[in-house]
Structures are given as C-alpha cells and as structure tokens.
Amino acid sequence: MICLGIESTAHTLGVGIVDCGRVLSNAKSMYKPPAGEGIIPRNAADHHAEFFLPVLQQALSSAKVSLQEISLFAFSQGPGIGQCLRVSCAGAKYLSAKTIKPLLGINHCHAHLEISRGLLGMEDPLYVYVSGANTQLITENRLQGKGARFTVLGETLDMGLGNLFDVFAREAKFLYPNGSEVARLASSGKYFPLPYTVKGMNFAFAGLLTSAVRSIGKHSTEDIARSLMETSFAEICEAAERALCLTGKREVTVCGGVAQNQRFCEMLADVCKGHGARFGAVSPEFNADNGAMIAYTALSEWKRGKREKVDALKPNGYWRIDEVM
Ligand code: FE2
Numbered sequence: 482m483i484c485l486g487i488e489s490t491a492h493t494l495g496v497g498i499v500d501c502g503r504v505l506s507n508a509k510s511m512y513k514p515p516a517g518e519g520i521i522p523r524n525a526a527d528h529h530a531e532f533f534l535p536v537l538q539q540a541l542s543s544a545k546v547s548l549q550e551i552s553l554f555a556f557s558q559g560p561g562i563g564q565c566l567r568v569s570c571a572g573a574k575y576l577s578a579k580t581i582k583p584l585l586g587i588n589h590c591h592a593h594l595e596i597s598r599g600l601l602g603m604e605d606p607l608y609v610y611v612s613g614a615n616t617q618l619i620t621e622n623r624l625q626g627k628g629a630r631f632t633v634l635g636e637t638l639d640m641g642l643g644n645l646f647d648v649f650a651r652e653a654k655f656l657y658p659n660g661s662e663v664a665r666l667a668s669s670g671k672y673f674p675l676p677y678t679v680k681g682m683n684f685a686f687a688g689l690l691t692s693a694v695r696s697i698g699k700h701s702t703e704d705i706a707r708s709l710m711e712t713s714f715a716e717i718c719e720a721a722e723r724a725l726c727l728t729g730k731r732e733v734t735v736c737g738g739v740a741q742n743q744r745f746c747e748m749l750a751d752v753c754k755g756h757g758a759r760f761g762a763v764s765p766e767f768n769a770d771n772g773a774m775i776a777y778t779a780l781s782e783w784k785r786g787k788r789e790k791v792d793a794l795k796p797n798g799y800w801r802i803d804e805v806m
Contacts, residue, residue: 482783483546484553485576486775489569490561490589491613492520494529496540497773498551499780502599505544507766507773508536516658519647526564533572540772548580555779558586559800560614566796577791584791585779589770590615590802591631595781596774597736601761607634607730609721609749610802612737613643616717618682618724619802631802634727635682635720642713642739645686649709652694653702663706664742670707673700677712682723684716714745722752732759740768 483505488495495509512528514520541548556573559566570586577584594608608619616637622628640648643660650658675696676688693709700708725733733753735746740762753760767774 482552482780483550484555484776484780484783485540485551486555486587486592486772486777486779487569487573488557488589488592488770488772488775489529489565490557490559491565491770492525493770494532494536494568495770495772495775496536497771497776498540498544498546499773499776502777502780504773504777505546506540507771508539508543509771510536516656519651520562522562522564525562526568529565529568533568537572548576551576551580551582553583553585553779553783554580555585555587555775557589557592557775558794559589559797561589561796561798563796563798566798570794570796574791574794583783583788584794585782585787585789586794586797587775587778587782588800588802588805589775590617591805592774592778593736593768594619594621594802595778596767597734597761597763599777599781600763600767601734603732603734603759603761605730606732606734607721607724607728609717609733609735609740610737611642611717611735611739611745613647614641615737616642616684617802618721620724620728620730629803630805633801633803634724635684638680638683638685639687640690642686642717645690645713646709646739649690649693649705653697653705660739660742663710664744666703667706667710667744670701670703670705672711673704673708675708675712677716679716679719682720682727684720686713686716689713710742710744714748717745718748718752721749722756725752725756725758730758732761734760735762736768738769741765
C-alpha cells in the first residue's frame with residue numbers, strides 16, 4: 482500500500498511517499514525568514530502554497546510513482562501554525578477527492594515518534610521528543626482501547642528546546658540564528674554554570690535563557706553556547722533517567738529537530754548505557770520535519786483501523802500528543 486504524506490506545521494513543506502514502511506521519496510522546501518526574524522505565519526504559508534506543486538512533483542518523480550498509484554493520502558493535522566496547517570489540509574483534501582482515495586489527518590508529534598520507532602526497529606521505547614516548540618518525555622500505551630494512547634511523563638514548563646536556542650541566537654545577533662550555529666560555536670567553548678531547573682520529570686528553560694542572554698559580552702559566545710547546551714541537555718537527561726527508572730523501559734529513542742544534535746545524543750546514550758537500555762536515533766532526514774514521517778505514520782494508523790470522514794477533517798493547531806486516540 483503506497484501512502485503520500487504532506488507536512489506543513491511550521492517552516493517546512495514536505496511531501497513523502499512510503500510503501501509498506503519503505504520510504505520511496507521525501508521531498509521538501511523550507512521557508513527561511515530574514516536574519517533576526519522568527520517565522521511570520523502568513524509568509525510561511527505563502528511559501529508552502531507557492532512550493533506545493535513543485536515539491537509534490539519532485540516527490541512523485543523521485544518515488545517513480547504516479548498520483549493514481551497512491552492508495553492513501555495523509556497530512557499533518559496539528560499541532561502547528563494555523564495558516565501553515567491549512568495549506569497541507571487543503572492540498573491533501575483536493576488530492577484525495579481528485580483520486581477518490583482515503584485521507585487521514587496525522588498528529589505531527591506522533592509522526593516523529595512513529596517513524597523513529599519503526600525505522601529503528603524498536604518495540605516500546607521511552608520517547609525523548611525535542612523540537613522547536615515541543616520538548617517531552619513520552620510513553621505509548623500499546624493496549625488498544627485501554628485509556629489514553631500516549632502519556633506525557635514530563636515536559637518543558639515554558640519553551641521548547643529548539644526555541645531556546647533560536648531565541649538565544651537571535652539575541653546574540655548570529656548571522657545564522659539557529660540551533661546548528663549554537664552547536665557549532667559550543668564545540669569550541671568552555672562550560673560555566675547557568676541556572677538549572679528540573680521539577681520531577683518536568684524541566685524549564687526561561688531562567689536559563691535570561692541568564693545566557695545577560696552573559697553576552699561578559700563571556701565569549703562560544704562559552705555561552707557550550708554552557709547553554711550542556712545545561713539544557715543535562716536537564717532533559719536527568720528527567721529522562723528518572724522516567725527510565727520509573728517505567729523500566731529497555732529502549733530509548735530521541736526524535737524531533739533537536740535530535741540531530743550529536744552532543745545531546747551522546748549524553749542520552751550515556752544515560753541509557755548506565756541502565757542497560759538500547760539507545761537509537763534515526764538519520765537527520767527523518768528527525769527534521771518531513772513528509773515521509775506523515776505517510777509512514779498514516780500507514781501504521783490505517784493498519785490499526787483508523788478511518789476518517791474527509792469532509793470533517795480540519796487543522797487542529799493545539800493537538801497535544803496525549804489527545805491522540
Ligand atoms: Fe517537528
């Protein structure tokens with residue numbers, strides 16, 4: 482069964498095609514705001530509308546399949562930026578109607594989790610989900626129909642890990658204000674203590690961000706970047722270790738955009754080693770926002786029996802992972 486999935490929750494428009502768990506193509510185009518600016522919803526949505534057709538065509542030609550060969554369509558229904566979500570929702574509804582094929586709305590966070598679990602061949606891991614807007618420790622209840630499908634054991638009490646780095650990079654006036662640039666500078670910096678906030682299995686970054694911004698001009702940018710990363714990663718590692726002890730899970734996967742950070746993966750792998758748990762992360766292509774993860778998850782959900790009335794599908798910008806049925 483071939484599924485075409487469309488992702489457009491934030492800056493990335495992605496179209497991926499998956500055939501029974503095998504990724505055939507994963508095309509994308511990213512909206513890049515001018516230096517010093519965050520995502521402007523209207524501009525990001527305009528970008529997605531403009532590039533919808535070329536990205537769709539690229540995905541189909543890379544996969545060597547025609548639109549008529551697609552058996553199932555899927556789109557990222559939420560959470561995300563409302564104006565961006567509407568692009569994939571409208572596009573997917575049109576494709577579904579044109580080809581008379583079914584359509585599923587997929588939770589973006591669930592897609593990050595599912596493609597990581599599936600491609601790594603894990604059974605029932607503890608998920609460490611780290612992206613711009615979301616930072617959560619999640620487990621799945623694999624017994625169908627028994628309570629909530631996913632449980633958030635711990636999460637950020639203020640901002641997502643990716644946003645922490647992006648805001649700091651903008652405040653420090655980096656030429657490339659993003660997490661990759663913070664990571665690049667951190668690799669040659671020295672650690673100094675910054676505020677560290679863990680409450681049970683929850684964590685917070687606002688005090689850490691304020692302190693890091695106030696350190697600009699007093700410490701080198703490299704040292705601040707290093708200390709910001711080490712402190713925030715250590716917070717999540719402490720909470721993840723607590724979650725690992727509580728649940729007794731034997732597998733841990735890190736997923737989402739910030740999972741591409743090698744230092745964070747090293748730190749989590751160390752925690753897992755101490756508890757005899759297997760650690761894994763998929764390649765950056767599948768941890769960044771992408772359409773293949775939407776298609777991959779839709780196929781799992783279809784197999785699980787999920788069916789939807791296409792007319793009733795609409796974006797849900799505030800759809801939490803623990804509301805997924
Ligand atoms: Fe994401």
